[in-house]
Amino acid sequence: MRSRIMYIESKAESLQGPARIGRVTFTKSGKGIYYKDREFYRISGFKANYAEVGTHDPYWISGPRQDGRDRLYCPSGLPVEIDDDVREEYWLEVRKKPERASRKTA
Numbered sequence: 001m002r003s004r005i006m007y008i009e010s011k012a013e014s015l016q017g018p019a020r021i022g023r024v025t026f027t028k029s030g031k032g033i034y035y036k037d038r039e040f041y042r043i044s045g046f047k048a049n050y051a052e053v054g055t056h057d058p059y060w061i062s063g064p065r066q067d068g069r070d071r072l073y074c075p076s077g078l079p080v081e082i083d084d085d086v087r088e089e090y091w092l093e094v095r096k097k098p099e100r101a102s103r104k105t106a
Helices: 087-094
Strands: 002-009 019-025 033-034 037-044 051-052 060-064 081-082
Touching: 002 033, 002 087
Parallel strands: 019 081
Antiparallel strands: 002 019, 002 060, 019 033, 033 037, 037 051, 051 060
């Protein structure tokens, strides 16, 4: 299955929720996403584009931006956690900032 580093933000509680950068894999059809032990399906919406299977909680999931402005709505000041297994690749390949390769938040 194809995998990619993505930005994942929960919209379950508000327009700006907990967010992280992590590696997802896509379903065979390419319409669904797996992240860790969770599965997400595509939805149409103005504040969310995926929902979690089972809970139906809404999420905004997208490719990370080079400038780091990944939140759908204005920056909130909330930290964006970066998973350990993608941290170096994120800072080197996506953000082009190798000096930050050890940082755990974006």
